[in-house]
Amino acid sequence: MPLSEALRRLQVLKTRLQEIGDYDLAIEVSDILRAYIEGQHQLPIRYQTTREFLVAAAGNTKISAAQRVTLGEFLGFCDLGKFARQPASVAEMEQAVDTAIRFVKTAAGVTQVGGGV
Numbered sequence: 001m002p003l004s005e006a007l008r009r010l011q012v013l014k015t016r017l018q019e020i021g022d023y024d025l026a027i028e029v030s031d032i033l034r035a036y037i038e039g040q041h042q043l044p045i046r047y048q049t050t051r052e053f054l055v056a057a058a059g060n061t062k063i064s065a066a067q068r069v070t071l072g073e074f075l076g077f078c079d080l081g082k083f084a085r086q087p088a089s090v091a092e093m094e095q096a097v098d099t100a101i102r103f104v105k106t107a108a109g110v111t112q113v114g115g116g117v
Helices: 005-014 022-041 050-058 067-082 090-108
Strands: none
Touching: 005 022, 005 090, 022 067, 022 090, 050 067, 067 090
């Protein structure tokens, strides 16, 4: 998934937080980020568990150690929503989307991390 498509989908998702709900958000935001990572870094993440991916990514220099920490926390949040059905506030949902946007921009080397696309 190209950078522009990932950012576009994340921005659209951010506008739908009130209507989508925390469970669906966790699935969608995780899928967008996983598709971006797989496409951008040729790392098989879409059909791996979070743990499997983080173990595999630990030996890969395409994603820095700091990015792996951010990814681990982000994917952990998504897993809690998807599998444990842990509720999330709108603020937490917005933070998850913002984290995904920052990750995509940082991974792509985009210098303006805040704001829009």
